[in-house]
Amino acid sequence: MNDVRIITGNEAAAQAVKLAKPGVIAAYPITPQTSLAELLSEYVERGELKAEYVRVESEHSSLTVCISASTVGARVFTATSSNGLLYMHEQLHWASGSRLPVVMCCVNRGVGAPWSIFNDQQDSFSQRDTGWIQIYCRDNQEILDTVIQAYRIAEEVYIPVMVCYDGFILSHTMMPVEIPDSGLIEKFLPPYRPHTILSSDDPKTINPVFFPSRRENSKGVLCDGYMEMRYKLQAAFEKSREIIVAASNEWAALTGRDHGGMIWEYKTEDAELVLTGMGSIATEATMAVDALRDERIRAGVVGIRTYRPFPKEDVAQAFKKAKAIVVFEKCISYGYEGGLCSDLKAAFYGTDVRAPIHNYIAGLGGRDVKTGELVDAARATLDTVGSGETGNKTIWLNCHTGIEAEDRG
Amino acid sequence: MQENIFKINEKEYILPGNRACQGCGLSLAYRYILKALRENTIVAIPPSCLCVLHGLYPTTSVIVPALNTTFASNAASASGIVAGLNALNIPDITVLALSGDGGTYDIGIQSLSGAAERNTDFIFACYDNEGYMNTGTQRSGATPMGALTTTTPVLTKQEPKKDFLKIMEAHHIPYLATVSPSYPIDLYEKFVKAKRIRGTRYIHIDTPCPPGWGYPVRDTVKVGKLAVETGLFILFEIENDRFRFTGRSKTIAERGKLTPLVNYVEKQGRFKKMSIEQLGTLQASVNSRWNECLKRAEG
Numbered sequence: 099m100n101d102v103r104i105i106t107g108n109e110a111a112a113q114a115v116k117l118a119k120p121g122v123i124a125a126y127p128i129t130p131q132t133s134l135a136e137l138l139s140e141y142v143e144r145g146e147l148k149a150e151y152v153r154v155e156s157e158h159s160s161l162t163v164c165i166s167a168s169t170v171g172a173r174v175f176t177a178t179s180s181n182g183l184l185y186m187h188e189q190l191h192w193a194s195g196s197r198l199p200v201v202m203c204c205v206n207r208g209v210g211a212p213w214s215i216f217n218d219q220q221d222s223f224s225q226r227d228t229g230w231i232q233i234y235c236r237d238n239q240e241i242l243d244t245v246i247q248a249y250r251i252a253e254e255v256y257i258p259v260m261v262c263y264d265g266f267i268l269s270h271t272m273m274p275v276e277i278p279d280s281g282l283i284e285k286f287l288p289p290y291r292p293h294t295i296l297s298s299d300d301p302k303t304i305n306p307v308f309f310p311s312r313r314e315n316s317k318g319v320l321c322d323g324y325m326e327m328r329y330k331l332q333a334a335f336e337k338s339r340e341i342i343v344a345a346s347n348e349w350a351a352l353t354g355r356d357h358g359g360m361i362w363e364y365k366t367e368d369a370e371l372v373l374t375g376m377g378s379i380a381t382e383a384t385m386a387v388d389a390l391r392d393e394r395i396r397a398g399v400v401g402i403r404t405y406r407p408f409p410k411e412d413v414a415q416a417f418k419k420a421k422a423i424v425v426f427e428k429c430i431s432y433g434y435e436g437g438l439c440s441d442l443k444a445a446f447y448g449t450d451v452r453a454p455i456h457n458y459i460a461g462l463g464g465r466d467v468k469t470g471e472l473v474d475a476a477r478a479t480l481d482t483v484g485s486g487e488t489g490n491k492t493i494w495l496n497c498h499t500g501i502e503a504e505d506r507g
Numbered sequence: 508m509q510e511n512i513f514k515i516n517e518k519e520y521i522l523p524g525n526r527a528c529q530g531c532g533l534s535l536a537y538r539y540i541l542k543a544l545r546e547n548t549i550v551a552i553p554p555s556c557l558c559v560l561h562g563l564y565p566t567t568s569v570i571v572p573a574l575n576t577t578f579a580s581n582a583a584s585a586s587g588i589v590a591g592l593n594a595l596n597i598p599d600i601t602v603l604a605l606s607g608d609g610g611t612y613d614i615g616i617q618s619l620s621g622a623a624e625r626n627t628d629f630i631f632a633c634y635d636n637e638g639y640m641n642t643g644t645q646r647s648g649a650t651p652m653g654a655l656t657t658t659t660p661v662l663t664k665q666e667p668k669k670d671f672l673k674i675m676e677a678h679h680i681p682y683l684a685t686v687s688p689s690y691p692i693d694l695y696e697k698f699v700k701a702k703r704i705r706g707t708r709y710i711h712i713d714t715p716c717p718p719g720w721g722y723p724v725r726d727t728v729k730v731g732k733l734a735v736e737t738g739l740f741i742l743f744e745i746e747n748d749r750f751r752f753t754g755r756s757k758t759i760a761e762r763g764k765l766t767p768l769v770n771y772v773e774k775q776g777r778f779k780k781m782s783i784e785q786l787g788t789l790q791a792s793v794n795s796r797w798n799e800c801l802k803r804a805e806g
């Protein structure tokens with residue numbers, strides 16, 4: 099009998115962590131991640147999960163504890179949100195630069211100032227370039243499945259993985275989730291093997307100062323300089339795409355659940371209006387597509403599951419037939435546009451994808467995003483393109499910008 | 508086992524050719540620390556002179572497994588090493604976090620306080636050279652009043668040194684001690700003792716620094732001794748909240764007399780702009796701290 103429970107996104111993540119059996123957990127509470135940190139401490143105190151739980155005094159320290167424990171050879175887990183993630187910024191780079199397979203959940207929340215405890219994706223988006231794989235989940239089952247896949251991916255390519263899911267919308271909403279049995283996890287997830295051993299048998303100084311050029315070691319062998327180390331991280335990212343897809347496919351074969359490796363698609367076969375986004379707003383877009391199809395508009399969704407490495411070839415393929423593209427985003431790169439929108443445009447450059455792109459900034463700081471609003475936005479885009487306007491646009495959805503008032507004079 | 512200069516571990520863990528300055532108090536101290544802790548030690552290192560001492564990739568002159576981390580995080584990094592070793596059931600490894608005063612008093616205080624409050628099973632040693640030396644002698648919370656630094660270049664530091672030992676004492680950790688590389692046996696014995704104790708152990712190292720303090724490289728040991736002779740730096744240990752003088756400070760407390768502070772101050776270029784009032788204030792605080800220690804030793 100399958101073990102199906104009605105649980106929140108945070109509990110789904112906690113259940114996944116329990117199955118992945120990390121040796122060390124370190125976390126610091128922040129809304130909406132808190133119940134995940136609490137649940138894990140409960141599992142550990144009840145003896146259901148045999149792990150060292152370090153109750154640190156900050157997020158900077160929670161990630162540091164994970165970094166060092168991972169260096170020593172333990173599988174590790176941490177989780178945070180919002181300003182907690184921002185506070186980790188220095189260590190995010192340190193983890194990826196050290197090539198450590200840290201797995202972290204980012205329960206997406208807006209960042210201060212001003213304070214908001216509610217959902218958007220500015221937190222993880224603003225950590226995009228820290229050298230972490232970022233995967234965005236759509237529902238609680240995907241959270242559980244992705245956390246387990248994340249260990250497999252991270253430990254194979256030695257890149258840390260951030261599993262992102264929307265605060266409250268997923269973290270605090272109950273849904274049926276199937277909990278796989280531990281035998282299945284053992285099949286899927288081999289034990290973690292660290293790339294370097296810290297031991298007095300072969301003493302090494304890890305992560306010392308590097309000089310710009312390559313230097314010889316004591317045996318006269320020319321070793322990597324800083325730039326070679328950086329190149330290797332980038333090369334590992336390029337390689338990680340196939341590992342992410344393979345992990346997803348193998349998981350699908352074992353469980354029957356396929357969330358897509360890099361991207362997923364919904365009713366795109368004949369779609370000329372293609373909606374896209376990451377996380378729960380992309381799920382919302384699938385409902386908008388159903389409504390649009392009721393109006394005989396041929397719409398579909400291409401969901402971005404893996405944001406880094408960016409699925410550049412997948413999107414060039416998936417958007418090929420699009421006549422109009424609508425990007426819904428819960429974050430912005432100030433002074434330009436939504437980050438996903440920019441990345442898509444860059445990926446489309448030099449390909450056959452030349453459709454106009456409308457970028458809707460939506461749901462910041464938890465502002466409700468209703469399916470109807472996405473439908474209206476998508477329809478408006480289609481109308482504009484239909485009337486021959488080919489330019490790209492950035493529009494703030496359901497936001498009082500004051501522009502209408504000025505227009506009225 | 509009482510160790511003395513003839514019984515000190517003969518093995519060297521810092522080979523010739525490390526990147527510290529000539530006459531560096533840190534390399535003197537580090538040499539004896541590693542002798543005392545021996546193999547089965549992992550060192551956590553923040554950006555600092557220690558990081559530089561360890562050398563440039565891919566060579567190092569220090570035979571000890573060591574992990575570099577960021578400036579604020581050394582105690583957390585050590586906590587992670589401890590947690591990782593526990594998770595993997597690897598026993599009998601001493602984890603030493605060695606940080607400068609900046610990495611202890613200032614940017615490192617949060618992670619250190621957290622680790623000490625959790626009574627993490629590690630030794631945190633602060634080598635206090637009283638400034639940000641790696642970045643070129645800027646003022647830190649450990650810089651004494653009246654010292655010239657590159658960020659107090661005209662007026663000297665106006666505020667007194669933070670009483671960090673009190674802060675650490677308030678954590679009620681199992682072991683707290685002060686050492687000076689000018690008294691290597693006292694230093695050695697305290698690290699040997701600390702290695703055997705479980706929980707958080709904090710050891711404070713007075714660390715003379717020729718370029719930062721402005722004295723000739725040959726005088727490191729002399730300056731370190733003067734710090735103790737004047738009572739500016741007191742050798743003691745606190746075990747389970749019980750205070751005890753040790754080494755030279757014990758002798759002075761029992762039958763000696765403190766040397767006036769001016770003898771210490773006049774040897775160092777950094778104090779050349781120290782005012783008479785500042786010297787008076789400093790001397791008064793040395794006296795009152797010394798008297799406080801005398802009282803505690805009696806009690």
Ligand SMILES: Cc1ncc(C[n+]2csc(CCOP(=O)(O)OP(=O)(O)O)c2C)c(N)n1
Binds near residue numbers: 577
């Ligand atoms: C977050 C951060 N801020 C600043 C620095 C620059 N920095 C490197 S070492 C250092 C001073 C270290 O001082 P201390 O801890 O006293 O060690 P010392 O250099 O004196 O040995 C500073 C400011 C840094 N590496 N990281």
Ligand code: SF4
Binds near residue numbers: 526533641717
């Ligand atoms: S600056 Fe001072 S502490 Fe740093 S290496 Fe030189 S002498 Fe040692």
Ligand SMILES: [Mg+2]
Binds near residue numbers: 607638
């Ligand atoms: Mg210093």
